[in-house]
Amino acid sequence: MELETAVRELAPQLLxxxxxxxxxAALAEEVAQDALAALVQRWRRHGPPDCPAxxxxxxxxRRAGRLMLQRRLLExxxxxxxGHSPLPGPEERATLSIHLxxxxxxxxxxxxxxxxxxxxxxxxxxxxxxxARVLGISVPALKMRLHRARRRLQQLLExxxxxxx
Amino acid sequence: xxxxxxxGMDGRLREALEPSPEAxxxxxxAALAEECPARPRRLxxxxxxxxxxxxxxxxxxxRPQERASVSIENVGEVLVVQRQEGGRVLIHxxxxxxxxxxSGSMIVIxxxxx
Numbered sequence: 001m002e003l004e005t006a007v008r009e010l011a012p013q014l015l016x017x018x019x020x021x022x023x024x025a026a027l028a029e030e031v032a033q034d035a036l037a038a039l040v041q042r043w044r045r046h047g048p049p050d051c052p053a054x055x056x057x058x059x060x061x062r063r064a065g066r067l068m069l070q071r072r073l074l075e076x077x078x079x080x081x082x083g084h085s086p087l088p089g090p091e092e093r094a095t096l097s098i099h100l101x102x103x104x105x106x107x108x109x110x111x112x113x114x115x116x117x118x119x120x121x122x123x124x125x126x127x128x129x130x131x132a133r134v135l136g137i138s139v140p141a142l143k144m145r146l147h148r149a150r151r152r153l154q155q156l157l158e159x160x161x162x163x164x165x
Numbered sequence: 166x167x168x169x170x171x172x173g174m175d176g177r178l179r180e181a182l183e184p185s186p187e188a189x190x191x192x193x194x195a196a197l198a199e200e201c202p203a204r205p206r207r208l209x210x211x212x213x214x215x216x217x218x219x220x221x222x223x224x225x226x227x228r229p230q231e232r233a234s235v236s237i238e239n240v241g242e243v244l245v246v247q248r249q250e251g252g253r254v255l256i257h258x259x260x261x262x263x264x265x266x267x268s269g270s271m272i273v274i275x276x277x278x279x
Contacts, residue, residue: 003197004197007193007196007197008193011189011192011193011196012183012184012189014192015182015184015188015189015192016179016182016183016184017182019182019184020178020182025184025188028184029188029191029192032192033191033192033195033196036192036193036195036196037195037196037199039196040196040197040199041199099180099181100181100182102181103177103178103181103182104181118178121175122174122175122178122179123175123178123179123182125179146171150171150174150175153174153178154174157177
């Protein structure tokens, strides 16, 4: 596989994962771009990794975790200094599509581990073996988390849809 | 939950989280424009340290050498003490001359201010 092809294929997958993980389009773009840049550097220096997708998602996962933590830590400071919180405000949240907003809200209600598995495999289209590798768990354990996450997400979305009707 | 339902749920999730084509294009362009940084960057601190040590060693070796203010040479039974600025002192071995044994001490100051 060529580097450019891999980057083009992975870009939308990484963005979907990052949007689901951060809930913020700008932050998601930063995470996905960093992951792809790391993949490009690795590829040009040492050749392609065993699994480019697993490599890029592992970087995106770490980067997203760090950025979210940094954001949470800095939020009170930003609010104190200039009254602006780095978390999406009401206006930014309003610009999100209703569909996306509902999905993100439902995703946030899932247990963290189940949500991570679903975002990697469901949204990021990572294979079970690669997803298990990124999370450092066995494939059966990943499948169990996926099963729980899908079932719970469906319940949450259906309940919300019913509530909207 | 069967595979079809799994696929449906995943499809719904992907549809909701689908990024804009502009965002995809932006990150692809930015990632591919990423330049490979020069590899020796990691060695730069070590190289700088070695260069500093070499410079120090060079300065140490190139420092002005202090010369002895006198030289002492033994010629047969006579000690020749020669001053740097000229002039010399001969010290004769007293027993060879049949007189009393030589006594006393000699202090040679190496360098120092005169």
